[in-house]
Structures are given as C-alpha cells and as structure tokens.
Amino acid sequence: MTMPQTAAALAAEIRGGRRKAVAVAQEALHAIAARNPSINAVTRVLAERALEEAAAVDAKVAAGEDPGPLAGVPYGVKDLFDVAGLPTTAGAGRLEHAPPAARDAEAIARLKAAGAVLVATLNMDEFAYGFVTDNAHWGITRNPHDERRFAGGSSGGSAAAVAAGMVAFALGSDTNGSIRIPASLCGLHGIKPSHGSLPMEGAYPFVHSLDDIGIFTRTAADLALVDRIIRAEGRADGAFSSARVALLGGWFRRNLAPEMERALDALSAALDRPPVIDLPDVARARSAAFLITAYEGGMLHRDALRVDPLSYDPATRDRLIAGAAMPEAVYREALAYRAVFAAHLDAAFAGHDVLIAPATFGPAPLIDDPVIPIDGSPQPARANLGLYTQPISFLGLPVVAAPLAAPGLPLGVQLIATRGRDAALLSFAAELEARGLTAGRLAH
C-alpha cells in the first residue's frame, strides 16, 4: 500500500468533496504500517493528531468553508521540528524524554492553516550531523528503491517516507546537503531555499550560519505549492524569461560514478550542450564549510559535551568535540572565505541564470559498504556525501534538487540560482520535469 497521488491532486479531490480527509489520513497511516517496518523512516506515528486535523478539514468542506490549498494532504516532518506536546529530539536519544514543545514550529503552523495533516515525525542523523541517516538510537533508514542502501541524510527519514508513498510530502533541513542528498538518492524533488527565507522558528539548530529548512516532494509542482505556503515573503521574482543555463565542471565532474557521468551527459545533450564552467577554489570553499560546521555545531553542544559526552551517538560526539576545540580565529577565517568564493559565483552568474551540478557522486551507497570513492581512495559516506553540495550552501544560494529521468537507481542534480530567485528556480525545475528530463519516483 502506498499513497500514489501528488499533494495537489489529493487536495483537489478533498476540496471538491470527492474524498474525505479522514479516509486519506487513514490511508497514510496504513501505508506507514505497511512500509515502515522494513524502511524505518518514521520515529513517531501521530495518528490521533492526524485524524483530528483531517476531521477538521472534512468539517470545513461540509460547511462550505475553504479548507485551504493543502486540504487533507498527509505529510511528515524531520525529528527536529517542534510538534506541540512532543519532545523535539533532533534525532538524539538523549532528548527522547526532553520537555515537550509548547507549540508547533512556524512551518508546521502554516501548513496546518493551509489544511495539511501531520501524520509522523521522521528519522535523521543525530543533530543533523551526517549524510546517511544512520542513527544510534532509532536505527538506519533504508532506501525504498533498494533497501540494501542508505536513504541519504541527514533528512533521510523525510526522503524515504515520501519515496515509499507513506506521505505526500515532508519537511527536512539542509545545512550542507541534508535535503539535496537524500532527495537525489531517493528520486525526489527537494528545495534548500535562499538562506533564511523559510521560517526557522521551532526548528532545532545545528549551524546557524548555514541552516535552512526545506521540502521533499515527488513533483516539481508540489514543491512549488508547498514552498508557496511555507514561505514568509511573497514570490514576486517570477520565472526566468528564458533560463540561461551552464553546467559546473572541474570539481563537479571529478569522482563521479559512471552512471552519473552518463546521466549528466544525457542531460547536457537534451539541453543543447550548455557551456561548462570550471569554478575555481571549490575545494577551499568546501573545507571552509566543513570548518564552520564543526565550530558552530561544536559550540552549540559544548556545555552538554563537557558534562555528559557519553549520552551522544559516538559518531556525532567525536566530531562535535573536535569542532568545539577549534580556535575561533580559524572559524573566522572560514567565514571570511565566503566573500572570496562568492566572487567566483558572481562571475559565473554574470552570464547565466541557472548552474547545474550533480548532487552526489552517484547512486546511494550500500549500507554494508558505507564508503564513497574520492580521488581513488574509499572515504566514509557519512561525512563525505556532501562533496558537491557543501560548496553551494556555503554561500546560502537557493538550490532545487531534481531527480534525473535516467535508468537504474535514483540520481539527482542541483539546480542553483542566485539568492532570492527561489521561485524562478522552482519554475525552471517544473520546465525540466515537463520536458521529461527529470521525474520523481515512487518506490512500490
């Protein structure tokens, strides 16, 4: 059992009175019961809340009131969003019994006002520090397209729940690639917005300079629909009149798996061979992002690590401790490097609207072989799957992860624009989907 319909289609049927929101919520709960035992995307099923929210939608429809643009659409949220009445765990066993949140995160409140129905909280790497969703307390989330493989992370539960058809969409967060990587490995669309443009209130922090919340959907149209509801400001920037596209080469063409090479070549051919830009200093930017992450993440947890380090997942703990001991001057140096790298991106965007880069080196790594090849040597996937995503979020640029319509396991690309052009980027993603170059996948 899965939920095959898009968010837009479900909302249209419920708004039109052709389906009951309560029945759709029950279908989502059944889908979770059927699919989650082998995938492990869901940490908490919110059946009571879901049925209450769905009943409220049905009551509005029956009364002739507007139930909202997402009426009755079931969704889930990464375990770092505040949900009223529940502890916000951020994927940490040490927070499983924390005091409950007093109110919903702002993004959830906006979705509720739009009629969406929250059915589950979803697995993640502890404190969002990882790219695979291998959680010491809640376990590994498996990829619905091949359960021997990782779903990606840190928002892996969100991606897997959508790809498996448990929910129509999900919220996650992205600091260094935590939406773009699992979206790509699970065959979904995802957005990491312009930094700070979606509401962060009620989302557990990790790295304040880089954190953003975002969305997973199967279609580009759903991504734009949910984005429009959550977004704080208006979407006045519209579409590109005729998007000028370039592919990123150099760093972004090294270390790729053969299937990703082939998929990018096919995309390039379909786009009439756009120019290839070799950005300078990408390695330096990625390392600067790595250092900022280590320092800010470490400082956030420093006090707790001093008194209770063994309550953390060892893989997270040791990274946070090392980061907390980094000199502040090195962190400041990493922050200052953003201006240098931003100048390179400004030059690239001078003649182009959208830059395209791979989201990952290739398909999802095997859980039993959790490494990826970098310059000829195997490196841990948990820390290194962000090879192509970290340099982009380093500058806070908006990125849509788009699933390539290629055979085999899911592969995705990053569609990158300048800050503030999120809506235009979403329109461009819809164009690619309409041309058949990208396509979200449901794993049956």
Added chain:
Amino acid sequence: MDPEIPVFPASADSDEALARMVAERLGAGLPPECVPGVAFNARLLARHAAVMRGEEA
C-alpha cells in the same frame, strides 16, 4: 586574520596527546572511548584548514 594559526599544534602527534589538547580546550576530561574518534576528527579539521588555506590540494 593570521593564516599561521594552527587548528591543533603539530606537536600533538599521538591520539592521546591530541585528545588531551582537545580536552584542555574543552575544559573537561575526555572519556577514553572518545580518544580515537576525537583524534581522528581533530586531524580531519587540520587537513580541512590546510585545504582552505590553499596549502593542500
């Protein structure tokens, strides 16, 4: 910004010495089970600092 500031001094060449230095900066003792992982990650950060500074490919 002084580009010579090391992430961790080169004198800390063993896991134990490196973890001791990290613990001093943290202002707390490190349980023995943290030592290998903390030392690994401290060296990783030092490599990333070198890459950021253009000292290492």
